[in-house]
Amino acid sequence: MSYRLYARPVPPFADLDTEPDGQLFNWVLLDASGDVQAQGTGDTRAHIEQTLGQNALEHVRLIGLIPGDEALFCFANIPAKQERYIRQALPFAVEEQLAQDVESMHLALGGRGNEGFRVAAIDRQRMASWMALFRDWDHVRLEAIFPDASLLPVNDQDWSICLDGTSALLASRQGEWLKMQIANLEIFSDTLAAPSEDEVVAEVRVAVFGTQQELDHQKPLLTSLSNSRRLVVSHQTLELMPLELLAHAHHHHYCQPVNLCQGGFAISNENGGAWRPWRPVIAIAGLWFVLQLGVELGLGFYHQAKAEDLNAQAMSVYRDAFPQDTRTHAGNVKNVLLGELRVASQDGPREDFLALMKRTGQQYSMLPANDSVQFNSINYSRARGELVVDLRADDYSKLSALRTGLNQQGLDANIGSVVNEASGARGRLTISGG
Structure with missing residues (x-):
C-alpha cells in the first residue's frame, strides 16, 4: 500500500549546521485512500523514522511543507507552449515582481491559469536549507516541497483562510497564497473587499478554517470580517491541527500547489534498478533521438541560409x-x-490638465439636466496625460453620454469601477487625448 507522510517544521527553526537533529515537526501519515494512519506534534525526525520502522513501512512518499511566506507567488504571462522555451523566458517574465535579484532566486513553474503560469519564487540559499532538512530520511523518499498555504482547499470559495496560532494562511481561487500575522488580517480584508478598477460590485466568498478554540478566540475579528460590505464569510471547524486539512486537500486534489523541487533542486531517482526493464525502450528512444537530431540539424542549416537571405x-x-x-x-x-x-x-500631441478640464467641462455643460451629475474628485497624472474624475449621477446613461461626447471630440474616455446604487450610479471616468 502507498503511504504519504506530510511533515511540517515547527518554529523556531533549528540551524542544520549546528543542530542537525534539533528541528521538530508536526506530521501526518495518510494511506492510499487518504485516511490518517498516524500523526504527531512537535516530534523529532528520529522519532518519525522510528515510528515508520516499527510499522515496517518503506518507500513512504515524503511531502515537505515550508512556511508560506518563504516562497513568493507570482504570475508569468508567457505565450510559448513548449516547456523548454517557457523556462528560458521565466526569469524575464517575473523579475519585475521580485524584490531581489532574479539570479539569486529559485523559480518553480506551476500550471497555467487565466492570468498566466503560476510561479513560486524562493531564495536559492533558503531552498537549499529546506532541501537539506527533508533529504535522506530513513524509510521515505522525498516527493515534493510545497509552501504550506498553497495546500489550502478553495473549492467554490474566492478565498480560504486558516487560523494557525498567531498566523493565518490564505489561498485564493486563482492559486495565490500568502501567510501573515492574524493581527494584520483585518487590514488585508479591506483589500479583499475592494473591487478592481473595472469590476462591478459583487460578493467575495471567504471560508475561514480553525479549531473551535481558535474560532472562539478570534470571534471579534471574524465578526469584523462578516460585517464587511462585500465579504460573505463562512466558518468551518477543524477537529485537529491545520496540517490534517492541508494533507487532506492535497491528497484529494482540492488545491493546485507549485512543487519547489524543480530545476537545480529536482529530486533524482537513486534506485537505478528500477530502470532496468526500460533499457530496450531507452535504447530505441536514443536511436530515434539521434536520427531526429540529424534531421533537425539539416533543417537548421537550411533555415539559417534562408534567414541570412531574408536579412x-x-x-x-x-x-x-x-x-x-x-x-x-x-x-x-x-x-x-x-x-x-x-x-x-x-x-x-498630448492634452494638458487645463485643456482636458476645459473640454470635459464643455461636455458637462451640454448634458441635459446636468445638475444631477456630480464631480466627487479629480486627479491628473502628468506622466500618463490622464485626467481621472469620480462621478455620481442619478442614471448611468448620463455618465455614458458624457463619455460618448468626449470620444466624439477625439479624446480617449473610458468609464471604470461602475457601481449601481439605489440613488443612481457612480463610476470613474478616465480621459486622455492627443
Whole structure:
C-alpha cells in the first residue's frame, strides 16, 4: 500500500549546521485512500523514522511543507507552449515582481491559469536549507516541497483562510497564497473587499478554517470580517491541527500547489534498478533521438541560409530608406525601428490638465439636466496625460453620454469601477487625448 507522510517544521527553526537533529515537526501519515494512519506534534525526525520502522513501512512518499511566506507567488504571462522555451523566458517574465535579484532566486513553474503560469519564487540559499532538512530520511523518499498555504482547499470559495496560532494562511481561487500575522488580517480584508478598477460590485466568498478554540478566540475579528460590505464569510471547524486539512486537500486534489523541487533542486531517482526493464525502450528512444537530431540539424542549416537571405533583403530595403545610417545591421534593425516609432509616439500631441478640464467641462455643460451629475474628485497624472474624475449621477446613461461626447471630440474616455446604487450610479471616468 502507498503511504504519504506530510511533515511540517515547527518554529523556531533549528540551524542544520549546528543542530542537525534539533528541528521538530508536526506530521501526518495518510494511506492510499487518504485516511490518517498516524500523526504527531512537535516530534523529532528520529522519532518519525522510528515510528515508520516499527510499522515496517518503506518507500513512504515524503511531502515537505515550508512556511508560506518563504516562497513568493507570482504570475508569468508567457505565450510559448513548449516547456523548454517557457523556462528560458521565466526569469524575464517575473523579475519585475521580485524584490531581489532574479539570479539569486529559485523559480518553480506551476500550471497555467487565466492570468498566466503560476510561479513560486524562493531564495536559492533558503531552498537549499529546506532541501537539506527533508533529504535522506530513513524509510521515505522525498516527493515534493510545497509552501504550506498553497495546500489550502478553495473549492467554490474566492478565498480560504486558516487560523494557525498567531498566523493565518490564505489561498485564493486563482492559486495565490500568502501567510501573515492574524493581527494584520483585518487590514488585508479591506483589500479583499475592494473591487478592481473595472469590476462591478459583487460578493467575495471567504471560508475561514480553525479549531473551535481558535474560532472562539478570534470571534471579534471574524465578526469584523462578516460585517464587511462585500465579504460573505463562512466558518468551518477543524477537529485537529491545520496540517490534517492541508494533507487532506492535497491528497484529494482540492488545491493546485507549485512543487519547489524543480530545476537545480529536482529530486533524482537513486534506485537505478528500477530502470532496468526500460533499457530496450531507452535504447530505441536514443536511436530515434539521434536520427531526429540529424534531421533537425539539416533543417537548421537550411533555415539559417534562408534567414541570412531574408536579412540581406531587409537591409537592402533599409539602406534605400536610410542611406546615411551606417551603424544599423540585421541584428538590431528591428530594435532601431521600434525605438524610432516609440520616440515618434511620445513626441505626438498630448492634452494638458487645463485643456482636458476645459473640454470635459464643455461636455458637462451640454448634458441635459446636468445638475444631477456630480464631480466627487479629480486627479491628473502628468506622466500618463490622464485626467481621472469620480462621478455620481442619478442614471448611468448620463455618465455614458458624457463619455460618448468626449470620444466624439477625439479624446480617449473610458468609464471604470461602475457601481449601481439605489440613488443612481457612480463610476470613474478616465480621459486622455492627443
